[in-house]
Structure formats: structure tokens, C-alpha cells
Amino acid sequence: MSYKTLKKSSKSNARLGLLKTVHGVIKTPFFMPIATRGSVKAVTSDELKELGAQVVLANTYHLYLRPGLKVIKKAGGLHKFMNWSGPILTDSGGFQVFSLAHARKITNRGVEFKDDVSGQKHKLTPAKVMEIQKVLGTDIRMVLDECSGYPVSQAKALEAVDRTTLWAKQSLRYRNKKQLTFGIIQGATDKKLRQKSLEEITSLPFNGFALGGLAVGEPENKMWPIVGEFAPKLPDDKPRYLMGFGKPHQIVQAVKCGIDMFDCVIPTRNARHGLFYTWKKSASISRKTFYSELRIKNSQYTNDMKPIDPCCDCSTCKTYSRAYIRHLFMAGEPLALRLATIHNLAFYLSLMKKMRSAVSLGKL
């Protein structure tokens, strides 16, 4: 068994656990910084390690197109190529292909799309996605699924559920012992479809399960009922992954629903736009208001010599003032992106650590 629960909260569905991979054991719940193209934007893998990142997420689709498998194979796999010795999860690329709505054709055999950089046509099938990820040599492989988006008709959402199950079964033929393979549950915001997808996918021998197709534009009052009902229904003895999710207070909420794994562009993308997450003094992470958003471009920070977050001990906060970081943003200096990304990742990774500690102490 690759996953082990160490402790369950008595106050919520939150759990503390360990996920074993070839490149190391990951403490759950955890957050994966996004390295879509084999690089977390503006930071090095050494910095990620210092920040306490346990695992990063890269994208099968993007790496398959550029630099291509030949290069990564020659490098000896993605870990060596990008100089990251810890675990890597690769998303299948299904979500990315489905986002390019006008450039794709989906059949039961797979998905055809046009690379908008080279103009070349490509095809991804469930088998090919598994084989690409085998070459990448990543620790956790996600199967090809169909993400139905929002809004979507029930008929279309059903079609996506059926195709996702069909593809999941095909993908399992490509299992191997070095890599974990995760199944994905679809069904949009329809509880009956979610139940059907959950039953079909969790009946298959995957190493972990993900809720996909959430946080794709639906209102929170349609999303939370799905997370709240289906996270706890995911197998107890396997890791549970809520894909592409979320803001800090949403991650806390999802951990309480029983989710173990997260990835999201929010901390890194917002950092690059000058939006920082900061801790509120002595606020419990159980409250929605445990953090603030600081928009560094606001003029109030022009003369502010305090660090971004006086409660944070990341290298950005230990070294630079709000005034300096604001100046870098206003002047378009590339160092801004890096200092900002480091702080927001420190915030997210520290949030996960606090949650693990809270579950361990029976406080979440």
C-alpha cells in the first residue's frame, strides 16, 4: 500500500497520512506548486526544497509538446531534466486540451488538438498519456479524463462520465510498479452523475482518486455540496485529490471534507500580479478570516518599510520591504516575480503544515 492514514480528526473528515512514492514519502495533506513546463515560474528547485515543497506538479500535455519526450528521455527523465529530486505528479493534460475548446475533437478513442504554437495536429489517447508519463518518469500519473466544464448540459456531462470511465479502464493496462496511477471522478455539479462516476472509478484498482471538473467556473454553492458529499465517499485507504483547487480558506474547508492533495495556480499566478497572502495575527485557520490579501501595487505601500508579512519567515519577508517589492513591480523588474512567488508558496506550504499539525493535535 502506498498510502497510510496516521490519524483522523474527530471534529471533521480531515485526515493525516503518508503517501509513499519512489522519490520519497509525502506527508498528507499537501499542496503541489505548479511547474507546468518543468519549472515553477521564477524559482529554482533548490528554493522549492528550502520552502518545504514536498512534491511539484508538471503537465504531460505541455511537456509532450515542448521540449518533447526525446529531450526528457535523454536527460534521464523529468526529475533530472528539471533538477528536482522529490516526487512529481503529472496531470494528464486532459484539462488543458479541453480548455482549448475550438481546437479539439473528442471521440471515444481520444482527443485530437492543434498545437497553437507550431500549428501541428496531435492526438492524445488514454494509452498514449500513460506512455508519455512513463517516459517522464514521474511518481504519480493522472489518467486521461474528460472534464465537462461549466455550464454543461446533463447529456454532455453524462457523456463525459462514461468516456472518463472507458478511458480509466484502458489506462489501467499501463500500470507499473514504479509509478502510482490515479483515477479521476467527473460528473460536473450533478450529484447523480458524481455518484455514478465515483462508483465506476473507485471500483477500479487505482492508487488514488481525484475529484476533477470542479472549480471550473461554477458558483461555490454548486461546488461545495459536491466536495462535501463526495470527498468523504472516496476510498478511505487511498489518497484523495481535489484537482486545481483553491484559495487558502477553501483548501482548509476541503481538508475538513477529507481531501489530502491540492494543486493550484492561485498562489504563484497571483504572486506574479502582486497579490500576496498574509497571516492575520492569532487567527485560527478554522476561520475563513485567518488571512488577508495584500495588493502591493496599491499606493499605500509606497513608503512602507515593513516586510510583506511580519509573521512570515520566508527569504522575501526576511530580506525585503513592501516599498522595495512595490518598486520592483512598478518598474517591471523581473526580480519581483521571484520574491513574490517565494512568499506566496511559503504561505501555502505553511498553511498545509499548520493543518497537518492541527489534525495531529485533534484541532481541525
Place this chain on the structure above:
Amino acid sequence: MSYKTLKKSSKSNARLGLLKTVHGVIKTPFFMPIATRGSVKAVTSDELKELGAQVVLANTYHLYLRPGLKVIKKAGGLHKFMNWSGPILTDSGGFQVFSLAHARKITNRGVEFKDDVSGQKHKLTPAKVMEIQKVLGTDIRMVLDECSGYPVSQAKALEAVDRTTLWAKQSLRYRNKKQLTFGIIQGATDKKLRQKSLEEITSLPFNGFALGGLAVGEPENKMWPIVGEFAPKLPDDKPRYLMGFGKPHQIVQAVKCGIDMFDCVIPTRNARHGLFYTWKKSASISRKTFYSELRIKNSQYTNDMKPIDPCCDCSTCKTYSRAYIRHLFMAGEPLALRLATIHNLAFYLSLMKKMRSAVSLGKL
């Protein structure tokens, strides 16, 4: 005396020395990485220190406009603002103002210009430039001068020489003991004008002297006669600075002419465009061919798993392959800028170190 010659080459005009500033002693000859706006693009001051940078160059004009003096004053000076504890030289901004040809008006009183970001009108006078640099608290202040550019009529070049001398005299009223103040010699590519400017400026009690207005577009066969004749004529007991200069083999040549100080955007700007400097194995720095230029975007590096420069021990070369760095450039990943900048600065700083060693051993 702030400057001391330790050794003179018997084979050329090259010299080895020490330049004392409030923020530390600098070994000459040296190269100053460019931190125009208080940040060497994409790298931190900690990395600069690790790279062995002794001193950085910032720009009076740029910092005066953004973030403005109020902010830097509140931070306690530029050193604290940008987290750089070593010496800083500030260029006067004269060169920048004169590059904005259509947005300026020059009189003997100073120069008026329009900030093309805010649209606001500003005026720089010799006195104001000194006072701004006093607030910045930098170690070496350059006076306001008039750079005549290339091509230029003799009449215009003479006017620039006269105005530069007038302004130099005015600037000297603002000397102080904490900051070194350097005079600048103009005269375009005209030897008579250069001689006049040199005599006028070096008769004044500056702490060091610069040749300005070179490498501004003139062909090399008009530039080298000026450097070759006037570098050795600069006072022997003061540091000699060739502004905005140059390619690696040109820097070696200028050191042989007796120059001690350099700054240039070439290593950092070229890095950001994917052009790397690499050492040729066992080639002497006295030869023009001691280095190569590697353009990482060329397709030949797609599958190249060697470091940028196998002879280099910078963090980029110790950690990442050409194939990976090429991928970062082709994918537009911001990490590319940083890894590239680190390598090219390592090359330039190592070149300066090799030259100091060569002069010390009597080999340059």
C-alpha cells in the same frame, strides 16, 4: 587617499590596486553589474555577493523618478533599500537624459526633460545630481556631464566639453567625506578636444576620473585611439573608469590601457536574450579568442545535456543543462533570465579576477 596602486604591469599599462569606500575596499580592476533601478535584473543581492561582485552600479536619474527620493530616504539609503551592503556607484543620469534626444533641453544651467512614464517635466542641474546622490548614500558619485554621442560636429563636441567642465566645477562644491566624487572627460573621438577636457577635468580635485562618451556608436577604429592615448594620461594616483564598456576582449584591452573600472549592460542584457559567454579551454585572456558566444536558442542545443560552460563553476552551470535552459527560453519561463544572468555575470567577474591575478603575476 582612497586609491592605491599595488602593482603595475611591465608589459602594458595595466595596474592592480585597491579603492577604499565607506562600504568596503574594492580590488581593481573591477566590473560593476548594472542595477539601474536598484536591482540587477532577475538576481538577488545575496546571489551577487556569492558571485563575487564587489560593487554594483545604479542610476541616479532612474531612481530619482521611481521610486523617488522620499522612499529611499525613508529606507535609510539605497544600500538598505536594495539589501546590498557593498559599495555602490551611481551614474549621474546624464547619459540617460541625453539618450532621450527629443525630450530634453540643455542649457548651461542643466538639462530639462520629460519623464515618458508620468509625462512630468523635470530638471537636473549639477548641484541637484550631487544632492540626489547624497540622499541615495552611494559610495561613488558621478557628476552631471554632457555626452556628445556619435556622430557629432566638432562645434557641438566642444560645447559639450566646455559645459562638462563648467558643471564639474559646480559639482565639486557638493563634495563630502563619505562619498567619492568622480569627474568625467568628454571630447567625442577628437583627440584635441579629449586633451582639452582631460586637462580641465583632471586639474580639479576629484577622487577619480572617467572617460565618458565612448562606445556610443562610433567604430572601434575611432574609439581605441582615444582609449589608448587618454587612459594612460589619466592621473596615476586616482582610479580610472571607462564608462559603459564593453565586450570581454575589449575589457581586457582597456585594462592593458590602464583602466581600472567598468560597467556594462552587455553580460546581463545578452543573458536575457539567451547569449552566453563561455571560456575557451586553455586560451590566454591576452588573446582576442579566449572566449566563445553560445546562442542557446539555436536548435543544436535542444538535446545537449552539457552545462552552458563546462569550465564554469557558477550555480547555473553546476545545476542545469543547455537543453533545460534552452527549453526555459523557448517556453518563455522567467527562470531562464535568472539562470542566464548568473552565468554571464560569473563569466565577467571571473574575467576580472583572472586579470587581477595576471597583473599580480606580471603576465598581462
